[in-house]
Amino acid sequence: MFDFFAVSTEGGSKDPAFRLEKRFINYLISFPFARKSRDKADGVDNEVQEQKRRLLQVEQINYDERERLARARQRYQDRISDELHENIYRRILEQLDDRDFVREKLIPLPDRLPDLLDILSTKAASMRRIEDTVQGMGWFHNGVLKTVNQPPFIDQRRKGNKVKLENLRTAMSFMGSENLRLLTPAYIMQHWLPPSTQPFTLFRRKVWEHCLGTAIIAQAIAETRKLKDPVLAYTLGMFHELGKVALTKLYLRVFDDVQREMAMESINDSSPDRHSALVNITPDERFLRNLMLEQDKRVSYIVSEGWGLQRVPISQHLQNFHQASSKAEFDSEYAKILAQANAFCEFRMLREVELATVEEGSHLLKRYDVDAGLVAELNTLNLKRPKFNVPE
Numbered sequence: 001m002f003d004f005f006a007v008s009t010e011g012g013s014k015d016p017a018f019r020l021e022k023r024f025i026n027y028l029i030s031f032p033f034a035r036k037s038r039d040k041a042d043g044v045d046n047e048v049q050e051q052k053r054r055l056l057q058v059e060q061i062n063y064d065e066r067e068r069l070a071r072a073r074q075r076y077q078d079r080i081s082d083e084l085h086e087n088i089y090r091r092i093l094e095q096l097d098d099r100d101f102v103r104e105k106l107i108p109l110p111d112r113l114p115d116l117l118d119i120l121s122t123k124a125a126s127m128r129r130i131e132d133t134v135q136g137m138g139w140f141h142n143g144v145l146k147t148v149n150q151p152p153f154i155d156q157r158r159k160g161n162k163v164k165l166e167n168l169r170t171a172m173s174f175m176g177s178e179n180l181r182l183l184t185p186a187y188i189m190q191h192w193l194p195p196s197t198q199p200f201t202l203f204r205r206k207v208w209e210h211c212l213g214t215a216i217i218a219q220a221i222a223e224t225r226k227l228k229d230p231v232l233a234y235t236l237g238m239f240h241e242l243g244k245v246a247l248t249k250l251y252l253r254v255f256d257d258v259q260r261e262m263a264m265e266s267i268n269d270s271s272p273d274r275h276s277a278l279v280n281i282t283p284d285e286r287f288l289r290n291l292m293l294e295q296d297k298r299v300s301y302i303v304s305e306g307w308g309l310q311r312v313p314i315s316q317h318l319q320n321f322h323q324a325s326s327k328a329e330f331d332s333e334y335a336k337i338l339a340q341a342n343a344f345c346e347f348r349m350l351r352e353v354e355l356a357t358v359e360e361g362s363h364l365l366k367r368y369d370v371d372a373g374l375v376a377e378l379n380t381l382n383l384k385r386p387k388f389n390v391p392e
Helices: 016-029 031-042 047-054 057-096 099-106 113-120 127-133 138-148 153-158 168-175 177-192 203-224 230-239 242-268 272-279 285-305 314-323 333-352 358-367 372-378
Strands: none
Touching (some): 016 031, 016 203, 016 285, 057 242, 057 285, 099 242, 113 127, 113 177, 127 177, 138 153, 138 168, 177 203, 203 230, 203 372
């Protein structure tokens, strides 16, 4: 199915590092999908075939007939699904050609976010200036007030029996500009994530875990290498999966539109079988996976090229990260660090759910020059929370 794509994770490369990177995309979409795809690649026997071998002869005849009818229905369903998704694919490509649509409808950049990121990058950032800049940014207000009233910030205030903070200026002053610089990319990233990604129910949580983990790892590597701005490395890690977020949003929107249009046409054409097949099709994991493989870097480039930041060169480093096809093509140390952080976070997340072996991980980490010493250091990191400077 879906042979209109130029790229697929079916079969494929003998390069174990490349296979692991593809498997991680499967995992972002669905854990059962990732496990099934891995088992298929490893040649694990299908449970249905195993059951079939155990059936008695009489049962086998009935089973074969039911299976033949089911296969016929499935072939028809697959043909309609392929037709539906080819129309979806064409419409997605048309919409991706409109760069303004991508930046305004899929990953809309708040008008004053570049100003906010620039202000936070200066040591002399005043709370009054920050407060003036964030007017109308509800996601920032909500994020600050939620964070300041949770650990580790509330733990410090509890020692003095102080009450819950509800004023934005007070909350920002308590947290400090250094912490706000870490938290602002996290707040906007959560704002950009779709509230629902049914039927890919875990995508939002998994892509958030990956962005946060990659950001924390990138900051740690930058500090070890004594780069000028480790928080820039953190910010790049937080934003590096925007292409996948945009494509997931777009696919789910276009799927609903095209399915509805084709279903209406089938009613007008008096085609009940076709109509029944159409309305029973759901968004497909394989299609989204292949769409990400084919278009992720392009969409990430489109999103980041429109950011007019003066002090924080996010766009150029993200674009170098997404355009480089090998480690030799990294023009900046920040892009190289981002690639290392991304690879380590992918392996660690896959390893936690037994979707990667140590041997497979070694191939991936070697590709990006992540040596044993760095691995030992990164294994000590807490990837669930940024490294805050909590006020005394």
